[in-house]
Amino acid sequence: MIRSWAAFALLVAVSTGCTAQPAAHGPAPAPSAAANSAPAASAVPAVPALPVRPTSTTPARARTATGSARPSRSAPGAIRPLSVAARAAGLVDIRTVVANAVIDLRYATADNFVGVPLYPADARCLVHQSMAAGLEVAADRLRRAGFLLVFWDCYRPHPVQVRMFQIVPDPSWVARPGPYARSHEAGRSVDVTLAYATSRACPATRRASGHCLVEMGTGFDDFSARAHAFAGDGVSSQAQANRRRLRSAMNAGGITVYSGEWWHFNGPGASVARPHLGTPVD
Numbered sequence: 557m558i559r560s561w562a563a564f565a566l567l568v569a570v571s572t573g574c575t576a577q578p579a580a581h582g583p584a585p586a587p588s589a590a591a592n593s594a595p596a597a598s599a600v601p602a603v604p605a606l607p608v609r610p611t612s613t614t615p616a617r618a619r620t621a622t623g624s625a626r627p628s629r630s631a632p633g634a635i636r637p638l639s640v641a642a643r644a645a646g647l648v649d650i651r652t653v654v655a656n657a658v659i660d661l662r663y664a665t666a667d668n669f670v671g672v673p674l675y676p677a678d679a680r681c682l683v684h685q686s687m688a689a690g691l692e693v694a695a696d697r698l699r700r701a702g703f704l705l706v707f708w709d710c711y712r713p714h715p716v717q718v719r720m721f722q723i724v725p726d727p728s729w730v731a732r733p734g735p736y737a738r739s740h741e742a743g744r745s746v747d748v749t750l751a752y753a754t755s756r757a758c759p760a761t762r763r764a765s766g767h768c769l770v771e772m773g774t775g776f777d778d779f780s781a782r783a784h785a786f787a788g789d790g791v792s793s794q795a796q797a798n799r800r801r802l803r804s805a806m807n808a809g810g811i812t813v814y815s816g817e818w819w820h821f822n823g824p825g826a827s828v829a830r831p832h833l834g835t836p837v838d
């Protein structure tokens with residue numbers, strides 16, 4: 557599963573970034589060899605444009621299931637009703653809030669540095685309802701500028717946090733699962749990036765669910781210093797501008813970036829300790 561020390565080191569870093577609470581991060585680790593070995597997007601040759609997808613006239617329910625190389629979250633035209641537990645926890649399916657959301661849950665696939673899925677294939681992006689209005693504002697602002705919000709992670713069930721800690725039982729790297737939920741475990745944080753709303757030539761490394769991701773300087777699983785939200789060194793001026801665009805849109809919705817990771821955003825009350833939700837992610 558972890559084939560090298562470099563991969564293990566990066567896994568540890570990634571797990572920290574996705575598991576630690578917003579206020580609990582320690583000093584950022586030095587750039588790892590694995591992180592530094594990630595191919596620069598600029599070095600990836602362009603490939604033919606992706607096929608034109610229906611983005612503005614097709615109902616949101618149909619759009620979410622088109623063009624994905626990853627497991628489909630639901631049958632076309634259907635958003636499964638939430639479970640009783642999810643409704644009771646105040647969670648909502650992001651697709652009912654952001655009609656053009658691109659769902660690319662990395663932990664529902666093997667496309668993460670663990671190398672195996674941590675979520676079921678039909679996992680979906682659930683967020684607490686307190687984030688809904690803000691995400692709608694952000695997505696609307698981005699849509700008007702020609703961008704889509706891509707969701708890499710949303711609500712994370714406590715058992716997944718436990719499993720991550722079992723894989724890397726080092727609290728200096730991975731937040732030790734505790735008796736309370738915060739951040740992702742409370743459905744009040746999201747990991748997001750941007751995709752272009754229109755078809756275009758796209759490097760293979762930036763394709764996601766039939767869309768072309770915007771260059772942000774690093775990928776989701778990068779935890780080098782370049783992943784810091786306000787990093788300058790090693791991050792192109794264009795990528796810095798794209799990060800600013802994302803932050804600005806999210807800020808308009810009252811959602812703020814975590815300085816250690818450009819992709820991690822906290823909604824209102826994300827750092828408040830709350831009872832675990834006990835809700836599955838599918």
Ligand SMILES: [Zn+2]
Pocket residue numbers: 573574575709740745746747819820821
């Ligand atoms: Zn996160």
